[in-house]
Amino acid sequence: MARHILITGGNSGIGREMAATLAADGDQVIIASRDLARSQAAAETIRQAHGDVAIQAMALDLGDLDDVDRFAARIREQIPALDVLILNAGLYTHGTRALDNGLETMIGVMHFGHFRLTQQLQSCLASAENARVVVTSSVAHKIGRIRPATFDQPNRHWMALQAYAQAKLANLLFTRELARRVGDSGITANCFHPGAVATGIWAELPRPVRKLLGNTFIDSKRGADTGIWLARAPEAAAFQGEYVVDRQPVASSRAGADMALAARLWQETERRLAVLTAH
Numbered sequence: 001m002a003r004h005i006l007i008t009g010g011n012s013g014i015g016r017e018m019a020a021t022l023a024a025d026g027d028q029v030i031i032a033s034r035d036l037a038r039s040q041a042a043a044e045t046i047r048q049a050h051g052d053v054a055i056q057a058m059a060l061d062l063g064d065l066d067d068v069d070r071f072a073a074r075i076r077e078q079i080p081a082l083d084v085l086i087l088n089a090g091l092y093t094h095g096t097r098a099l100d101n102g103l104e105t106m107i108g109v110m111h112f113g114h115f116r117l118t119q120q121l122q123s124c125l126a127s128a129e130n131a132r133v134v135v136t137s138s139v140a141h142k143i144g145r146i147r148p149a150t151f152d153q154p155n156r157h158w159m160a161l162q163a164y165a166q167a168k169l170a171n172l173l174f175t176r177e178l179a180r181r182v183g184d185s186g187i188t189a190n191c192f193h194p195g196a197v198a199t200g201i202w203a204e205l206p207r208p209v210r211k212l213l214g215n216t217f218i219d220s221k222r223g224a225d226t227g228i229w230l231a232r233a234p235e236a237a238a239f240q241g242e243y244v245v246d247r248q249p250v251a252s253s254r255a256g257a258d259m260a261l262a263a264r265l266w267q268e269t270e271r272r273l274a275v276l277t278a279h
């Protein structure tokens with residue numbers, strides 16, 4: 001039977017590759033990003049390449065918590081049982097920027113937006129048989145530190161790379177704590193590092209750094225491989241709370257394996273979300 005799969009950030013880069021492969025496999029895929037026209041164009045390209053596949057584009061801004069709630073309500077109505085939730089959307093902003101809700105942009109979109117979306121889709125995941133949550137983290141988590149004081153304090157002197165790394169560490173810790181919380185309910189949660197992938201996400205990296213990395217980038221197809229594998233491989237069903245690279249669970253940084261930190265981040269995120277969404 002076709003599985004229902006939701007991919008955030010599915011209109012370009014790694015997410016788009018995951019969407020194309022999973023839709024071509026016969027799954028019913030929804031891609032959700034801010035730019036609806038770009039998502040519709042991506043869906044159309046995938047349809048043209050793979051025939052009459054089931055792929056739908058929807059608008060979602062993870063940086064706007066009200067929009068996340070509205071989007072989740074539509075999903076709950078449309079798909080009572082969600083088999084795979086791929087939390088992939090992301091961005092790198094050079095020079096720290098803030099969202100309208102006051103959160104620093106990268107932690108606000110990649111961690112808070114995805115956390116809220118997962119909370120809101122819990123019933124859909126619970127209704128599916130053995131639902132999988134797959135999170136696109138990054139090796140950049142290794143240079144990240146969780147500093148709640150910086151969550152809502154954009155600071156010109158604060159390096160963008162540190163903010164990105166903190167958000168990717170938060171993705172990893174969220175995955176670990178979610179996995180612990182769902183336990184043996186049938187739901188699994190795992191995250192992966194896709195490799196250094198040539199996508200639009202690095203447009204704001206300073207030019208010399210981009211040049212330095214240029215030769216080492218892999219293409220999106222390769223970058224998407226482990227995420228696709230986590231979403232569909234029977235072997236991956238046994239994984240819970242893992243950080244996966246090239247289809248293998250690997251060690252993360254010490255902070256990335258710190259379950260006390262994961263629990264504190266979860267509580268802090270819930271506390272802030274309660275305030276940010278209280279209206």
Ligand SMILES: NC(=O)c1ccc[n+]([C@@H]2O[C@H](COP(=O)([O-])OP(=O)(O)OC[C@H]3O[C@@H](n4cnc5c(N)ncnc54)[C@H](OP(=O)(O)O)[C@@H]3O)[C@@H](O)[C@H]2O)c1
Nearest residue numbers: 009012013014033034035061062089090138196197199201
């Ligand atoms: N490329 C790499 O080397 C690399 C390495 C490690 C991890 N990653 C991770 O891989 C994921 C995908 O990135 P990518 O490299 O494929 O970059 P990409 O091509 O720029 O894709 C990013 C996606 O996120 C969406 N997005 C950004 N802000 C959003 C928001 N506020 N709400 C909803 N969607 C939003 C974008 O669509 P819209 O602009 O339409 O919203 C786009 O579809 C990210 O989580 C990134 O951190 C990438």
